[in-house]
Amino acid sequence: MLTLEHAYVFAGLVFAAYAVLSARDGENVRRYWNAVFWALVAAMFLLGSRLSDTTNGMIALALLLVGGFGLLGRGHGATTDRAERVTSATRRGNALFVPALIVPATAVIGTLLAKQVNWAGHPILDPKQATVISLAIGVILAWAAAVTWLRPPPLAPLEEGRRLMDTVGWAAILPQMLAALGAVFALAGVGRAVGSLAIHTIPLTEPLAVVAVYCVGMALFTIVMGNAFAAFPVMTAAIGLPLIVHKFGGNPAIMSAIGMLSGFCGTLVTPMAANFNIVPAALLDLDRNAVIRAQMPTAFLLLLANTLLMYFLVFRFGTHSP
Amino acid sequence: MLTLLGVAVMVAGFLIRINPLLVIAAAALVSGLAAGLHPDAILAAFGKAFRDSRYVSLAFLVLPVIGILERYGLQERARQLIARFRAATPGRLLLAYLFMRQAFATIGLTAIGGHAQMVRPLVAPMAEAALGENADEASRARIRAFAASADNVGAFFGEDIFVAVSSILLIKAFLEQTGVIVQPFALSLWAIPTALLAFIIHGTRLLLLDRRRSAPTKRE
Numbered sequence: 001m002l003t004l005e006h007a008y009v010f011a012g013l014v015f016a017a018y019a020v021l022s023a024r025d026g027e028n029v030r031r032y033w034n035a036v037f038w039a040l041v042a043a044m045f046l047l048g049s050r051l052s053d054t055t056n057g058m059i060a061l062a063l064l065l066v067g068g069f070g071l072l073g074r075g076h077g078a079t080t081d082r083a084e085r086v087t088s089a090t091r092r093g094n095a096l097f098v099p100a101l102i103v104p105a106t107a108v109i110g111t112l113l114a115k116q117v118n119w120a121g122h123p124i125l126d127p128k129q130a131t132v133i134s135l136a137i138g139v140i141l142a143w144a145a146a147v148t149w150l151r152p153p154p155l156a157p158l159e160e161g162r163r164l165m166d167t168v169g170w171a172a173i174l175p176q177m178l179a180a181l182g183a184v185f186a187l188a189g190v191g192r193a194v195g196s197l198a199i200h201t202i203p204l205t206e207p208l209a210v211v212a213v214y215c216v217g218m219a220l221f222t223i224v225m226g227n228a229f230a231a232f233p234v235m236t237a238a239i240g241l242p243l244i245v246h247k248f249g250g251n252p253a254i255m256s257a258i259g260m261l262s263g264f265c266g267t268l269v270t271p272m273a274a275n276f277n278i279v280p281a282a283l284l285d286l287d288r289n290a291v292i293r294a295q296m297p298t299a300f301l302l303l304l305a306n307t308l309l310m311y312f313l314v315f316r317f318g319t320h321s322p
Numbered sequence: 323m324l325t326l327l328g329v330a331v332m333v334a335g336f337l338i339r340i341n342p343l344l345v346i347a348a349a350a351l352v353s354g355l356a357a358g359l360h361p362d363a364i365l366a367a368f369g370k371a372f373r374d375s376r377y378v379s380l381a382f383l384v385l386p387v388i389g390i391l392e393r394y395g396l397q398e399r400a401r402q403l404i405a406r407f408r409a410a411t412p413g414r415l416l417l418a419y420l421f422m423r424q425a426f427a428t429i430g431l432t433a434i435g436g437h438a439q440m441v442r443p444l445v446a447p448m449a450e451a452a453l454g455e456n457a458d459e460a461s462r463a464r465i466r467a468f469a470a471s472a473d474n475v476g477a478f479f480g481e482d483i484f485v486a487v488s489s490i491l492l493i494k495a496f497l498e499q500t501g502v503i504v505q506p507f508a509l510s511l512w513a514i515p516t517a518l519l520a521f522i523i524h525g526t527r528l529l530l531l532d533r534r535r536s537a538p539t540k541r542e
Contacts, residue, residue, distance in 0.1 A: 004377060011376075032354060041379070048373040054362065057369025061347070080393050088389060089395030098400045100391055100443060103384055107433035110424035132377050132431055135384070142387045150394050155411055160389025164381060164449075170343055175378045177346045183371030184350040188325040188357035199328070199456070225328050229489065233496050241397060253504040256493045257482065258511035264478040268471075275378060280470040281438035284446055285461055291474075294467040298475060298524045305519045314369060 003126045005049065012045030018162045021155070022075055030073030034166065041173065059179060067170030075166040078159065099146040103138035104258050110134020168282045174274035178226045185225065189201035194221060195238030205316035208311055210243045215307040218259050219299075227274025228263025235259065250314040258310040265306065268292070268299040325499050328353020384439045393442060400444050401451035410451040411521035413532035419445050420472040424521060427480025430487065435473055445469045468531060472524070482513035509537045 015038050022028070023035035040063050048056055066072070080088070089096065114130030115124060125133050143157055165172065185191065198217055204210045214235060220230035240259060243252040267273045269292050277291045285288075328349045335345030335438075388396070388498035403411050426434045446469040450462050481487045485506045497504055 007375060007380055007383075008407060011380055014383065014386065044373065045376060045379075051373075053366040053373070055369065056373040057365035057367075060369055060372040064347045068341045068347065070341065082398075085393070085395040085398045087395075091399035092399070093393060094399065094403070096391055096396050097444075099387060100396060100439065103387060103439055103453055104434045104436075108431050111433065116447070129377070132380055135433065136380060139383045139387055143390075145392050147440075148385060150390065151391060152393065156393065157386040157390045160393050161386030164385040164389050167465070168382070170341070172379065172382060174342060174346075176372050176375045177343060179375035179378065179492060180340075180368045180372040181346050181350050182352050184367050185325075185328060187363075187367050188328065190325045190328060190358065193323050193326050194329070197323070208387075211530075224332065228377040229492055232492065236496065237500070241497075241502065245502065252497060252502045253508035254512045256497065256504065257509045258516060260489050260493060261479065261482060261513060261516040264482075267478060268474060271342065272332075275381070276437075276474050280441060280473075281467070282435045283437055283442045284466040284470060286467055290463060291440040292472045294471040295474065296529060298471070298520070299525050302479075302516070302520055305517055305523070309515050309519075315420040 001122050001126055002124060002133055002273055004129045004133060007133050008045045008048070010136055012042045012047075014158070014161065015039075015042035017047060017158045018042075018165055021158060021162050022166075025075045027071040027076040030071060031075070033066055033071040034073055034075060037072055037170075038061065038162075038165070039296075040066070063173050064177065067173060072166070074168050074169070075162050079163060095149075095200045099142045099149070102142035102145060103135065106141055107131055107139030109137045110137060114151060132200065155310050164283070166284070168279060171274060171278050171282045174278055178272050178274055180223055182227060182230050183230070186230070186251075191221075191225075191230065191234035194224075195234045198235075201239050204239070204243055207244075207248050207315060210239065210248065211311045211314065214244060214255070214259060215262040215303060215310060218263040219303050222263040222266030223270040223272065226267075226270055226274070228260055228267055229262050231266070232256075232260055248315060249318045251317045254314045254317060255310065258306050258313070262306045262310075265299040265303040268295040325353045327356050381436065381438055384436075384537060388438060391407050396443050397441045397447040400447040404448045404451040407452075407529070410448075410452045411532045412468075414454045414531040415449050415452050416445070416465075416468055416472045416528045416531070420521065420525060420528060423473055423476025424480035424517065427477050428483040428517070430481075430484040432477055432481055435477060437470060442541035443474050445473070455512050465531065468528060472528065475520055475524045479513075479517045483510050483517055484512050 019035045019039035019042055022031050022038055025031045026033060040059050044059050090245060092109050111131045111134055114125040114127045117124050177207055217235050218231050221235055222228045240255055244255050245252050271278055278288060281288050281291045331349040331352050331507050332345060350364060350368055423435045428491045446466045449465045453461060453465055480491055490506050493509055494504060494506055
């Protein structure tokens, strides 16, 4: 059976190649720091499962320091210029889209088929992680297709991948670091502290006030933690269930569905949700907060709409038996 | 209550724009120590969660494929394609992408889309091309930022309509622990009003991009 571990080995080898190519990149004055950074990422993928939690913590710490103190440069790998690209695009036409679409197509097909396809009674793909594993398979297929068709120099895919990876730079590990911070916050009881702070400082006697505190609290907590999943249990245990459901007889399904989506409004405006807001800004060569700025009015209006929706729906379809 | 110092460190760090990685390291240390944890325990908890969330970074695997196709003109082809459609404007194009992204997400196909595989190589260059040749870099940058926003809004407010998505399973599991039983179907049903409003609000803002652009610059 193909599992996440196989995908990690593939990713580890790709990042190890970035490390080697970085070290050989004479045009980048900080090439050895880039090499160290990508080598640490490779180690995390290749060895992470076998190393102790503390050793993984030391890898994370080393990445934090190399990335945090701005030691990374930008690699230059040989690529084509604008004119060559326009010529190639004109000559090759829309067929260029085909390899790019192999990846999402494989991910979708793999996800749909994972449960059905078996080999000697065992599933071929780990059904729980089917999408991520299929994505890795899609990358291999698309890579093979592109190389067969375009016949680039053998190292070109890795050089181009490294070029793009260097534009993302230290932001590449931000999502994982934030997940790790979330775990430390959970261990330290930050969630409970925020919940009790909210419940002790805000007077909660009016249904509208309770709904507003719950929805806005979901968004604010998500902004802090970067993830609505971390906010939901805390806010729902502190305010949602005791007040909206048990005290005022609101419908728990409506409260939870709209509450979670209020959290997503927070996701739209927080740099803590790095893979949605900061990584794309790097990939699109934008100011770090440009994507957040574009999303801010939508997030604000939608949070307002969610609060009103919940207020008008949650009690109307409520059950007065707790 | 002292553990909230970690949150204060995060907020302060972002406000004075220190590198986020250093802010994260400081916040983890502060809130862990404030809760009375030993530094070794903090490091181990951090390392374990860092390792366990590796799957997030697998998304970068697509970059060699995107890179090699860009080398042979993928972005330029996306631009050429859009330049032929006179009716294409950045707002309409991004609205179409928002619709597609959200519609696929509602049936569980969140794998179609994404910043590395769709927005950077295809959606952003197409939307920029629809701006026309004479647009300045500020307008181009704004359109690229909105291309990323369309991807996020579509994915976030579409996926919760799909019954088997992780957020719905999380809600159901958490409520069950507290003795409240809800049906996943009810959760996805009540995600629909917000999904519609998200499409209307963000879709309107995308279309307004065209108006804002044509007023001062006057293309053709």
